[in-house]
Amino acid sequence: MDGLTLLIGNRRTSSWSLRGWLALAKSNLTFDTELVLLDTPETHATLKALSPSATVPLLKTPAGAIWDSLAIAEFAAEHCPELWPSDPHQRALARAACAQMHSGFFALRDQCPMDLQRAPEPVELSDKTRRDVENMQDLWTSVRSGEGPHLFGAWSLADAFFTPVAERFRAYAVNLQPQAQAYCDTLLNDDTFRVWKEAALAETFQTVLD
Numbered sequence: 630m631d632g633l634t635l636l637i638g639n640r641r642t643s644s645w646s647l648r649g650w651l652a653l654a655k656s657n658l659t660f661d662t663e664l665v666l667l668d669t670p671e672t673h674a675t676l677k678a679l680s681p682s683a684t685v686p687l688l689k690t691p692a693g694a695i696w697d698s699l700a701i702a703e704f705a706a707e708h709c710p711e712l713w714p715s716d717p718h719q720r721a722l723a724r725a726a727c728a729q730m731h732s733g734f735f736a737l738r739d740q741c742p743m744d745l746q747r748a749p750e751p752v753e754l755s756d757k758t759r760r761d762v763e764n765m766q767d768l769w770t771s772v773r774s775g776e777g778p779h780l781f782g783a784w785s786l787a788d789a790f791f792t793p794v795a796e797r798f799r800a801y802a803v804n805l806q807p808q809a810q811a812y813c814d815t816l817l818n819d820d821t822f823r824v825w826k827e828a829a830l831a832e833t834f835q836t837v838l839d
């Protein structure tokens with residue numbers, strides 16, 4: 630399909646942009662990428678003119694805009710079904726895991742914002758954040774298929790949704806169970822993610838972490 634452009638935020642900090650970009654980059658779709666600088670006086674107006682959510686990622690398609698990382702992931706999977714596990718139950722679990730990430734883990738997200746340029750340094754985690762870290766590892770343990778280093782055998786969209794989490798655990802030097810640490814190492818060593826990370830490390834924009 631021609632005519633796809635993904636709008637992303639700053640690669641260093643925009644975790645939802647990373648998820649949408651990974652979904653497309655791992656698919657067989659070709660797309661252009663455009664960066665909309667976050668945290669500028671114009672950001673909201675620029676994004677509001679393009680979508681009702683005024684957020685990135687946003688995928689421009691010939692049929693119109695698709696906002697929201699989960700919808701963009703599903704769009705990629707419409708064209709590249711291998712992005713979800715082939716087994717129906719595994720596929721449902723992968724979707725549940727993405728949905729849980731998409732709608733939860735607020736304390737972890739608040740206290741440990743993604744910052745790809747941060748040198749690993751621990752922070753005193755709040756009780757709520759510690760619970761999120763525990764729940765994240767429990768989630769991974771409960772859905773893991775046991776086939777290979779990813780959650781569901783081959784790389785899937787679930788892994789896209791947890792790559793920013795692996796980055797947060799790296800940046801805040803969070804202590805993990807060995808299996809969770811091994812999973813994070815797999816995500817952070819992924820070749821596609823490394824392309825994003827390299828560009829994020831080169832960014833020099835003023836960045837607001839929230």
Ligand SMILES: N[C@@H](CCC(=O)N[C@@H](CS)C(=O)NCC(=O)O)C(=O)O
Nearest residue numbers: 643644645667684685686697698699
């Ligand atoms: N639920 C949305 C969340 C998207 C989101 O919050 N994106 C942030 C950047 S990571 C954003 O665009 N913020 C708007 C702004 O900073 O003005 C999704 O999954 O795409």
